[in-house]
Amino acid sequence: EDGAGYSARLADGTKAWPGFEDSAVPPDRLGAYLSELRSLLDQHNMQAISYGHYGEGCIHLRISFGLEQTGGAERYEHFMSDAADLVVRHGGSLSGEHGDGRSRGSLLERQFSPEMREAFATFRSLWDPAGTLNPGIIVDPPSITDDLRITTPTVLQLAPAQAFSGDDGDFRSAVDRCIGVGRCVSTQGSTLMCPSFRATRDEQNSTRGRARLLQEMVAGSLANDGWGSAEVRDALDLCLACRGCVSQCPTSVDMASYKSEFLDHHYRRRLRPPSHYSLGWLPLWLKLSSRLPRLVNLITRSRLTGGLFARLAGIAPSRGIPPIAHRTFTRDWRRRNHLGTAPHGQVVLWPDTFNNHLTPDVAHDAVRVLEAAGFEAIVPGRAVCCGLTWHTTGQLGMAKRVLKRSLGAVELAGNEPVLVLEPSCATMLRSDLPELLPDDPRAISLSRRVTTLAELLDGIEYVAPPSPPDTRPAIAQPHCHQQSVLGLDADRRVCERNGIEISKELEGCCGLAGNFGAEAGHEEIAQRVAELELVPALEADPDAPLLADGFSCRTQIESLSGKRARHLAEVLAERLSPGDG
Ligand code: SF4
Ligand code: SF4
Structure with a gap:
């Protein structure tokens, strides 16, 4: 097939x-x-x-x-x-x-x-x-x-906000990629595509079901609703935007991009769900909150006010709101002594929203590893953001504005590699940025320079000091964008070279998938997706260390098992003595 x-x-x-x-x-x-x-x-x-x-x-x-x-x-x-x-x-x-x-x-x-x-x-x-x-x-x-x-003319005004460069800018061509073969509705083989179908066994929640509805929509056969179609909106609602289809559908259907495009058109001049204003604007809220982090944590994490806050923000009450760091990575960075020139040159460390505001220790550990490996880290002096949360919630105009502003950072103007620690942000910059700003040479240059930590370290065949001898093999939960867009070969080589033994590398999505699992109404599907692979793996080896580069994967693992999974940067930094890096 x-x-x-x-x-x-x-x-x-x-x-x-x-x-x-x-x-x-x-x-x-x-x-x-x-x-x-x-x-x-x-x-x-x-x-x-x-x-x-x-x-x-x-x-x-x-x-x-x-x-x-x-x-x-x-x-x-x-x-x-x-x-x-x-x-x-x-x-x-x-x-x-x-x-x-x-x-x-x-x-x-x-x-x-x-x-x-x-x-x-x-x-x-x-x-x-x-x-x-x-x-x-x-x-x-x-x-x-x-x-x-196919002879039905397109009656809908399309004018997509993304370039759809693989389809000559034609949204209809893009959604017509699905030819109905149905690998996305197979329950055999890899579990990456399509998690919502696997969790519900309902064709409407498969890549094919969604593609069919989009095909009907652009052909104008869904009543006269066009972009306003409630059927399409509902079918896309359970798409986790995991991008499993990009790599596993034989025709590379990219439902996450189609979903963003649809939501962008659907909600023009319409009130959006509360989560689009809360989670969609997360980078901005975190930036504002970083001025009073203790107060914000008190409000969002207290039982009374936290529940009310979650309800107003359209966040699943069971999810809990992660605490924000008392000091952002960039704030500490400005006070740090910086290394001079290094044998492997400079690397721009992109302070993504998650590792800057929520888990700054990951970014600090990455700097230690970079310096131990012979790189000089530099960090943009102005706030930068890849626009991921606006893209996922279909606020594409805002995503473009955020990206354009970020591209103005002087530190990004050179030719240095740009290290992005959060896989979903790396994917956004590598593959979505050129689709959003196809005519901006700065965007094309940045997208080509984006690197993951594993890719950077693999390039110099970095070997960290050995791990303690009693280290157990780990369970790895790669972010679904890592699996589908960025690739895992470099991660595997870095782990092998550094003696990080992986007992199980999970193939599917953890169920949280960025804002998806955090949104009210998605709790049950997020849990069912987690139960496809992640939960059984955690139960089978409850003492295994856990490796997960994605913030949402780490959050999901913690909420399922109470255990903290670590980023590759943290695992490698642990090997360094205090004076290293
Ligand atoms: S989305 Fe891809 S895998 Fe699924 S039916 Fe269409 S072409 Fe086949
Ligand atoms: S992005 Fe993920 S959930 Fe959405 S259709 Fe593709 S495989 Fe399914």
């Missing part, structure tokens, strides 16, 4: 379609058939990607019919008729493995004699005289162009 997904686009990005995707000829005719088929494609000025069961003479083919262009349906019909004649001439069948269905039924007159088709009709009418069972299949089929969904 994956072959259908991988061949949905030609190498140059042109869409390739099914239609003539299952022809078969006797194996000894295959060579001649393929060569004539190739000529036929050339004649029609079409290209194709093929895969299939060559030994049996069955060829799966996806063809650039150009259905989305003017005259596409006619071109399709013309080619299909010629190709049907070709396969019949070689003694083959229009469908070798699958069925003819509605899409090829009307071509059967080229393959079967009138007597044979009459026999099909007689047989069918004996068993189904009223014609209620799957009408239009084989007997009395519609024309092959009758049900071509």
Whole structure:
């Protein structure tokens, strides 16, 4: 099935379609058939990607019919008729493995004699005289162009706020990536895609279910609601924006970006849910709170006021609000003695919201490791932010403003690598920033320089002092954006080189996924997603140390087990003696 997904686009990005995707000829005719088929494609000025069961003479083919262009349906019909004649001439069948269905039924007159088709009709009418069972299949089929969904014009004003560069800026093309193969509704194999489907077993909560609704929306067939569609909003509500689909869907459906785009349009001139104002604006609230951290902690963490605060902010009451640090990382950084030049040069440490305001020890440990490894850390003198929380909640105008402001930091103007400790912020800067500000060369430069700690240390083959001999193998919960976008190869190499033994590397999402699990109404799904993999792993080895670079993964682990998971920076810094770094 994956072959259908991988061949949905030609190498140059042109869409390739099914239609003539299952022809078969006797194996000894295959060579001649393929060569004539190739000529036929050339004649029609079409290209194709093929895969299939060559030994049996069955060829799966996806063809650039150009259905989305003017005259596409006619071109399709013309080619299909010629190709049907070709396969019949070689003694083959229009469908070798699958069925003819509605899409090829009307071509059967080229393959079967009138007597044979009459026999099909007689047989069918004996068993189904009223014609209620799957009408239009084989007997009395519609024309092959009758049900071509793609010929429906786009009636919705699209004008996306993101570049959708992989789809030439076309949101419809992006959502049309889903061809329905259904790897996202499989419960076998990796658990990364799609956690909401795995937790609910409901098609509406799968990548495919959401893509189908978005396809209907852009084609204008969801009543007249367009971007205002409540059905689409509800279907997207349980998408964790984990990005599992980007890496695991064979056609790279990127539902997290589609969700951001939809929410951006949906809530224009509409009141948003409270969590969009609280969690969506989190960097700003944390910045303001850092002036009176003790008072804020008192209010948000007391039983009485904390519950009220959570309700007003649209935060799940069971979640609890994490304490903010009494001193931010950047505040301490300004008072610190700085290392002079270092053998591996300078690295800009991006003080992300989470590690600056909530877990500054992670950033301090990262600086120690950087310096022990021979880097000089520099930190932007002005507040910077990747805009993640605005992006996730579909406030794309604000995300762009925040990013533009951050790009003005002088420390980012050079060519140094930019170390981002929080994986979701690194993903935002590496892959979403160029999609939000495609015309800003500073954005493109920054996106290319973003590095994770593991990537940076892997580049110099860093080896930390050995760990204490009794260190137990750890359970690793990589952030889902690490798994799907950033990759884990460097992390694995750094762990191996430094003797950090991983007993289990979890594949799925922890269930919290940034703001998702913190929002009121998502508690149950967040818990069910955690129970897919994380909870069983924690229960199977309750004493194992835990490794998690993502703030939300660490938060989820702590709320599930009461245990504190550590960032790679903390694990490596622990090896250093007080004078190092
Ligand atoms: S979203 Fe699901 S059904 Fe659609 S192409 Fe990807 S894996 Fe297949
Ligand atoms: S982002 Fe995650 S939850 Fe959303 S559709 Fe993709 S795999 Fe499913």
